[in-house]
Amino acid sequence: MALNALICDDSLLARNQLKKSLPAEFDANIVTASNGVEALATLRSQEIGLVFLDLTMPELDGIGVLEAIKADAMDCLVIVVSADIQPEMQKRVMELGALAFIQKPASAAKLADVMHKYGLI
Amino acid sequence: MQLDWLLQPLLAQLNTGVLVLNDQHQIVFFNQFIARRADKRLEHTQGQLVYDVFDDLPRAWLQRKLDGVLSLQAPAFSSWEQRQYILKLPHLRPLSSDSLYMAQNCTMLPLTAPDGVSHYVCMLIEDATDAYVYQLQLQQSMAQLELANRTDGLTGVYNRRYWQQQLGYEVARAVRYQHSLALLLFDLDKFKQLNDQYGHQGGDAVLVELSAVIGALLRDTDLLGRYGGEEFGVVLPETDLQGAVLVANRICKAVAEHQLLFNGQTLNVTVSIGVSSYKGQTADELIQQADMALYNAKRQGRNRVVAWQEPAEVYLKQVK
Amino acid sequence: MTDFQFSEEQRDCLQELVNVAMGLASDKLARYLNTLVHLQVPAIKLVKTEQLPEHFADRHQQQSVTMISLGFFGDQGLRGETIMLYQLENVGVIAKLLGYSDDDSSEAEMLTDISSVLTTTFLNGLAEQLDNSFSYAAPRILSSRDKHFAEKLASTAEQWQLALQVDIRYQLTDYSFNCDMILLIPGEAVLRLRLILDQILASF
Numbered sequence: 001m002a003l004n005a006l007i008c009d010d011s012l013l014a015r016n017q018l019k020k021s022l023p024a025e026f027d028a029n030i031v032t033a034s035n036g037v038e039a040l041a042t043l044r045s046q047e048i049g050l051v052f053l054d055l056t057m058p059e060l061d062g063i064g065v066l067e068a069i070k071a072d073a074m075d076c077l078v079i080v081v082s083a084d085i086q087p088e089m090q091k092r093v094m095e096l097g098a099l100a101f102i103q104k105p106a107s108a109a110k111l112a113d114v115m116h117k118y119g120l121i
Numbered sequence: 122m123q124l125d126w127l128l129q130p131l132l133a134q135l136n137t138g139v140l141v142l143n144d145q146h147q148i149v150f151f152n153q154f155i156a157r158r159a160d161k162r163l164e165h166t167q168g169q170l171v172y173d174v175f176d177d178l179p180r181a182w183l184q185r186k187l188d189g190v191l192s193l194q195a196p197a198f199s200s201w202e203q204r205q206y207i208l209k210l211p212h213l214r215p216l217s218s219d220s221l222y223m224a225q226n227c228t229m230l231p232l233t234a235p236d237g238v239s240h241y242v243c244m245l246i247e248d249a250t251d252a253y254v255y256q257l258q259l260q261q262s263m264a265q266l267e268l269a270n271r272t273d274g275l276t277g278v279y280n281r282r283y284w285q286q287q288l289g290y291e292v293a294r295a296v297r298y299q300h301s302l303a304l305l306l307f308d309l310d311k312f313k314q315l316n317d318q319y320g321h322q323g324g325d326a327v328l329v330e331l332s333a334v335i336g337a338l339l340r341d342t343d344l345l346g347r348y349g350g351e352e353f354g355v356v357l358p359e360t361d362l363q364g365a366v367l368v369a370n371r372i373c374k375a376v377a378e379h380q381l382l383f384n385g386q387t388l389n390v391t392v393s394i395g396v397s398s399y400k401g402q403t404a405d406e407l408i409q410q411a412d413m414a415l416y417n418a419k420r421q422g423r424n425r426v427v428a429w430q431e432p433a434e435v436y437l438k439q440v441k
Numbered sequence: 442m443t444d445f446q447f448s449e450e451q452r453d454c455l456q457e458l459v460n461v462a463m464g465l466a467s468d469k470l471a472r473y474l475n476t477l478v479h480l481q482v483p484a485i486k487l488v489k490t491e492q493l494p495e496h497f498a499d500r501h502q503q504q505s506v507t508m509i510s511l512g513f514f515g516d517q518g519l520r521g522e523t524i525m526l527y528q529l530e531n532v533g534v535i536a537k538l539l540g541y542s543d544d545d546s547s548e549a550e551m552l553t554d555i556s557s558v559l560t561t562t563f564l565n566g567l568a569e570q571l572d573n574s575f576s577y578a579a580p581r582i583l584s585s586r587d588k589h590f591a592e593k594l595a596s597t598a599e600q601w602q603l604a605l606q607v608d609i610r611y612q613l614t615d616y617s618f619n620c621d622m623i624l625l626i627p628g629e630a631v632l633r634l635r636l637i638l639d640q641i642l643a644s645f
Contacts, residue, residue, distance in 0.1 A: 189558060192469075192473045193469050193470075193473055194469070195469075195557070195561035195565060196561055196577055197554065197557060197558075198553065198577075199550075200553070200579060202549070203547055203549050203553065226579060228579060
């Protein structure tokens with residue numbers, strides 16, 4: 001059964017960029033959300049295995065989403081894809097339980113690398 | 122076409138100073154522009170700290186700028202308007218400028234060597250002495266213009282426009298800080314006769330001399346202005362009615378005792394003074410009240426001081 | 442008349458590029474200042490230049506504002522001017538942030554320094570996204586403690602066809618300040634920018 005993956009980013013360009021950069025062998029149904037509130041609604045109503053999460057977003061930012069996932073002990077993996085690449089921020093994201101941090105714009109090679117490492121492809 | 126040969130003569134002839142430092146702020150290169158003006162030779166100074174080679178550099182300031190350029194890999198700028206010069210260099214127009222040193226605009230650019238790891242800062246120094254000199258001249262002219270704009274051409278005291286504007290400010294200050302404030306308006310007695318007898322030159326000479334006599338009696342913070350032909354005003358900040366009447370009496374007495382010489386003749390002149398003080402009025406009302414008091418001083422026989430008083434009927438209304 | 446409007450896709454694309462550029466800039470700033478810079482999504486808006494004075498008059502009502510301009514030039518006809526707007530009560534905070542408390546720098550010098558750091562780090566990031574590189578003219582103070590600032594902004598804005606208004610809020614661990622940045626871009630460079638955005642959009 002194919003995995004459900006959620007791409008959460010407020011930018012259409014960023015969502016498309018990410019979709020296009022995903023490895024061809026990654027077999028998943030892709031759903032999208034354009035802010036943290038939408039993402040949480042999707043996570044609570046559907047079985048989502050993997051989330052690609054942006055940090056700087058209106059309504060609820062990526063940190064808020066990570067905190068909610070942690071608080072509700074939701075069963076999903078999160079890869080943060082963000083332009084906010086400060087070391088402090090990367091550290092915080094990892095402490096909140098993210099699997100990996102990828103700098104925007106996400107390169108196909110880096111994505112494949114991370115997903116391979118965690119057995120997602 | 123091979124262009125490498127251009128580099129040396131261009132750098133040597135360039136009318137801009139080029140100074141290259143490594144990431145330790147040590148001198149890597151400077152061009153002829155700097156070498157000649159600073160009287161330094163590159164081969165004697167290469168590898169030394171820039172602060173040791175050039176005296177009087179603003180060290181803490183420059184260090185921070187250079188560190189910023191290196192760590193942010195972004196350019197920094199300095200303009201002569203904010204810092205007249207960075208390198209103390211002579212300029213080429215010693216006669217036309219009263220400044221000893223070259224005014225400079227400086228751009229600091231990050232450079233990376235082809236190896237990708239060695240970082241440098243290139244300082245470009247442009248001579249802005251001309252602009253600096255023009256700016257100074259402009260400022261001087263502006264200051265003169267401003268002075269001319271607020272003084273009365275004949276007497277040198279403030280003109281009416283400026284004086285009234287200042288009165289407005291003083292009223293605002295009195296409101297804000299609850300200070301007292303008083304106003305004198307005075308008029309030369311029988312000025313028309315004076316003019317008829319001695320001509321306009323005589324009248325003018327009297328106005329000029331009396332302005333000086335009265336100005337000398339006032340504090341630095343008092344504002345003496347020419348309100349009309351022979352009518353003058355004094356704004357007395359932080360002075361109450363009583364104090365103002367004292368000042369007015371002093372002026373009245375000084376003028377009456379002053380002996381004025383015109384074309385070998387002694388003239389005796391007197392003034393009448395109206396006084397008002399601030400109790401919540403507008404600037405215009407203060408002037409009106411002082412003017413009414415002045416009118417009463419004239420009516421009561423001139424050469425005297427009258428303070429404005431609220432008309433009795435208003436007083437009665439308030440009592441009721 | 443040439444139409445300088447952006448489609449929603451072009452706007453979204455530009456917003457994302459700005460976002461990434463801000464990320465690069467704040468990373469550099471954070472390392473330079475040795476602290477965390479909290480970035481909010483920069484709200485970018487494309488506005489007609491004639492609307493700018495009105496907008497800023499509303500926004501900075503009754504406050505003294507200082508305007509600092511910095512020109513930039515890139516390859517392929519990309520060029521423009523950034524204007525940073527500071528409220529003077531912010532100036533002390535910014536100075537402390539950048540370690541300016543204890544020397545003889547004038548307020549004007551401090552503001553031009555800060556502006557060039559904030560704008561050039563951001564613009565370098567943007568140039569990188571656009572496969573370009575920018576060179577910069579020295580920053581100029583357009584007005585300081587000036588009541589007629591709206592008029593000055595109007596006369597500056599008049600020379601440009603498009604303004605990209607970016608509201609930036611820099612928040613650091615102990616201090617926070619906000620300033621407005623306006624990117625002013627002339628007509629032919631707007632057309633160039635749209636072409637580049639279309640190329641980026643076409644590749645996804």
